[in-house]
Amino acid sequence: MTNKSIGIKDVAVAAGVSVTTVSHVLNDVAYARISPETREKVKATAERLGYGPNRLAQALRTQRTGMLGLVSEEIATTPHAGRIILGADEAARARGYNLMIINTSGAASDESRQADVEALLERRVDGILYATMYHREVTLPENLSSIPAVLVDSESLAGSVASVVPDEEGGARVAVQSLLDAGHRRIGFLNNTDDVPATRDRLRGFRNALDEAGLDGAAAPVESELSEVLGGYVAALRMLKRKDRPTGLFCYNDRMAMGAYRAAAEVGISIPNELSVVGFDDQELIAANLYPGLTTVALPHYEMGAWATERLIDAIEGKADLTVLAAKPTILQCPLVTRESITNPHPGLS
Amino acid sequence: MTNKSIGIKDVAVAAGVSVTTVSHVLNDVAYARISPETREKVKATAERLGYGPNRLAQALRTQRTGMLGLVSEEIATTPHAGRIILGADEAARARGYNLMIINTSGAASDESRQADVEALLERRVDGILYATMYHREVTLPENLSSIPAVLVDSESLAGSVASVVPDEEGGARVAVQSLLDAGHRRIGFLNNTDDVPATRDRLRGFRNALDEAGLDGAAAPVESELSEVLGGYVAALRMLKRKDRPTGLFCYNDRMAMGAYRAAAEVGISIPNELSVVGFDDQELIAANLYPGLTTVALPHYEMGAWATERLIDAIEGKADLTVLAAKPTILQCPLVTRESITNPHPGLS
DNA sequence: TTGAAAGCGCTAACAA
């Protein structure tokens, strides 16, 4: 157990050697030539006194803190931010780094964002992870460019910083494919109305997947509303009242799917027997708890956090060059999470 | 914008003064007697050069890092941890501190917990917040006692560390009272089966609230299952088939309430017309998105995070004594969040 | 194989 009052000097005195020697053995310095006995003695006394290094002093001297700054949006709203943090934390500690976290609001002013980064800079973090709550384009605080940085779940408008984002289109394809594989031919899409990459890319994925299956993507039914439970309910109601009612429904996210479940129940359509549903996001609280359990596509938040951290540390340690990564965002797969909301279409309806 | 290569010395040279003077004006040292002109000149040059203090060097010298360590369990599972972090972060930055976060697992071994605290100690954080995911009793890593610490959402078995927990019994009373106020007299409770404080305290609150309303708390129907959606469903099914079927139902948490919604729908009982329901936790993803919206009791995670941080900083700054707080946990209220799941009991059933 | 000493950037006691 670390005793804050014990320094390298105390260990040196107690072991009857110099501080240099202590430093050398405790840090396993490669070129140090120290006898095994001294080595042992030093280690033993350090242990006995409960010595723990003062990372501040080390950092001041080596110009390396071993700390990564993470500025994260809306940490408290969903578990998404938590997954990013978890991925980053695990990747960081695996390589001996720790995380300093600063929460920010998606609506924060430019000055306040700058101040957040500033605080991290003053603490001399070795690099910065900048995470947003959902995939979008951001304008970055200018002081961010002064040290290695990676964006998580967003793309820089200027295109000057490395970033990692989910494969929205691929995720949509996977979702639609799961419906196609079950035999569905009449497939509808409940889309979001916000102007974000996910809205455009998931729609593209939806259409392309249908086209490639020999269906007419452009003609497939799409209903758009706010991407919340209520929006999903309203959109689903419209969708289910169409004369060409689909047998398979792809929803922009799990919340909209939850609304679709309610709409289906009210209209008297049973899931999955009369309507198969697939969502997006894998918000476990919803997806796993709906009845029947919602098959959905997971966003790789943990993976994005871990990936960004790995690359950031690589850059810090001179093992990689972030500028080449900055050219375009790195795209991570969105895997399908299978539950019980998809089945073969009812014979008469297929 | 901070330029890492600029130090206090550079500012001193550029302004034609000594480093002492620079340090004094930039830190607004009380006893320093410096002419307004010099003061202005120093500030201007510091600004011009883009000087930002090196907090590491400051910390090494002053023995104060201005950093708080937060070890949090299961950061990625629910938004609960996020709320604690948010409360802590906002309270911390309001007083000039930042947060170092380490994620841990509820199932982590004692050694790994010690290692987490150790990492924080080596970084010389000024104090530590130790947060668990749900209210329970914990055995703490022993090295935690070497610096100021506060537990969030848990109580120390040894009873030696200050802690803050939710008022489980009070929250249950508030929930039951909301049912009583609506006119319900036959009220049931869907309880959890885990042996945690919440299970015992919410049951006590339930019984006491009924007793005080002149009803028989001991005789009131209680069904217990795992505190998940499925458990709620199963327990609710039993509850709703009783001959003395209640008109008001208090659920251990929102997930169990979600299960109760499904059970009610299957049995053909409408909420809130034939059954009023109140939950616990205010997991927004669930409570706000059920139909009808679930009236529930909120856990004060944000408040606990903020309270713990305030007290921790008070202790660090010598403004408070944590040992007096350690005597017994501080209890924070759980407020009712009203939505649409409660109404007056059906006349024939009241 | 080991040790002395400079210096990372800052604060604060002391001197002028």
Added chain:
DNA sequence: TTGTTAGCGCTTTCAA
């Protein structure tokens, strides 16, 4: 009113 200097705990160059 301002400046000189020691030292926070460590790493690392250089010398022995």
